Amino acid sequence: MRYLWLTWIDPAPEHDGQRIYSGRLIDAVSAAGGEIEVLCFANKNSPRRPGVAEGNVRWWPVPCAPHSPFASIFSPLPNIAYRSYTADMRRGLHALASQGHWDTVVLDGLYAGWALPHLERIRAANGEPARVVYVSHNHESSLRPDIAQNYRGNPVKAALLRHDAVKSIRTERDILDRSNLITAITEEDATRFRESHPGKRIVALPPGYSGRRLSRRCITADLPRRAVILGSFDWVAKSMNLEEFIAVADPRFAAAGAELQVIGNSDSGLLDTLRRQVRATNLVGEVPEVESYLENSRIAIVPERTGGGFKLKVLDYVFNRLPVAAIVGSVAGTPLRPLESILTFDSLERLAAGVIRALDDLPLLNRLQDCAYAACVDRFDWRRRGESFVAETAAA
Incomplete structure (x- = not known):
């Protein structure tokens, strides 16, 4: 054809x-x-x-x-x-x-x-x-x-x-x-x-998914108390979501002695503006590979209140065995189930607080990443x- x-x-x-x-x-x-x-x-x-x-x-x-x-x-x-x-x-x-x-x-x-x-x-x-x-x-x-x-x-x-x-x-x-x-x-x-x-x-x-798949990973206390967000923030919806979440999450992460790391590019000067406003957020920008950043984080966040479609970065998280926390409705198209293979929250405030609580719950984090991998392994x-x-x- x-x-x-x-x-x-x-x-x-x-x-x-x-x-x-x-x-x-x-x-x-x-x-x-x-x-x-x-x-x-x-x-x-x-x-x-x-x-x-x-x-x-x-x-x-x-x-x-x-x-x-x-x-x-x-x-x-x-x-x-x-x-x-x-x-x-x-x-x-x-x-x-x-x-x-x-x-x-x-x-x-x-x-x-x-x-x-x-x-x-x-x-x-x-x-x-x-x-x-x-x-x-x-x-x-x-x-x-x-x-x-x-x-x-x-x-x-x-x-x-x-x-x-x-x-x-x-x-x-x-x-x-x-x-x-x-x-x-x-x-x-x-x-x-x-x-x-x-x-x-x-x-x-x-x-589908054609990236790296880790057969096994164990999240331990040796890892930094760090959550990560991957993305490309050129589009207005993506930049809106990032700004809104950082405004809510950065002071909470700072108070908890935890780190929020953002990986991805923006052509609008957004990251430079945000860097002048944050205390606990590390806005890394564009990187040649993301795997090492995922390896050194305990949990990934999908804070997308605005914007539809399938979030392909969720598959990067799942197959690199990083547990996911997200706004309700932001992981459409995946087989992930709340409390079983993903944490979901109905507001940015609850999402930030829930991630901070989960950072030190190592059994929860490992159960989430194992269940998410099993749910997705044959579907993409x-x-x-x-x-x-x-x-x-x-x-x-």
Whole structure:
């Protein structure tokens, strides 16, 4: 089966959850026999060049010159889609559309919404329009209003977020209307899509995991009394979550003589701002590898009050045998169960207090990490995800 795959940016190197999911899914579909041509923005840190093939995948990166976020104010497209609506992207799509037939066009995330008006010219071998698959990363119609509602910063930015949420809802609806198959990263998102589009073929397609798996680990008193947060904090929802939690947790950790460590990058100067405000939080920033930081922590935290989708970093925690504490509802798509394989709390204050209590409960920490590993060990296989995607596409 021949796929024309439209995504935001070359996912190598893997930088955040979106790139991990897109890149690994492309690889998995290719391994399952799909022939894929990918149109995306070029990534300055990737060696890929236009027309270069890697097995069944041929990459067509175009110059990365996204539109200004402010320019999207005057577009019917939300910012996430408008930034990809460049002349180079449109030329790339038109060139690929003319290269014979395509069985399937993959719209990888809301980013690809810019391409909707151009799909009619992309044809299958029988002359009919190619089938369309929407690979969703979130249920945008619930996520974007949630972000706008929870944002507490600049009033102008708050108004722009509300305006963008309206456009995101409209664009997602248009993509869903046009799609033959919709994949959701969690069953919760799949249920939301089924409620709004009951006649569509909709399947949950959670991620696989291809990182390190520790067969055994014992958390002991020799480890620092440290909790860790992994993430990429460029996106407004991620930066909001981090700021909110640190404001609550840092004074509590300082009073308890414990450390909160944050691993991950932010392009907005957020980490530098936070460093001037904290006492017990070590904002490390971007690192070449995360395993050594996980090894030297007792527990991981998912403090995400805002933002949907599957948190891929949870799999890093689980398979590196680090127990997890999270806000209720923030680990959708995992088989983790409260008190059995994860600690969950209904507020940031309770989350911070609960983590501090758990830091010295070594039997609890070891039981949590053992149960979480056992619950997840056979559930996250990229090979099976690729095979499922190909089969569902053929049936759509």
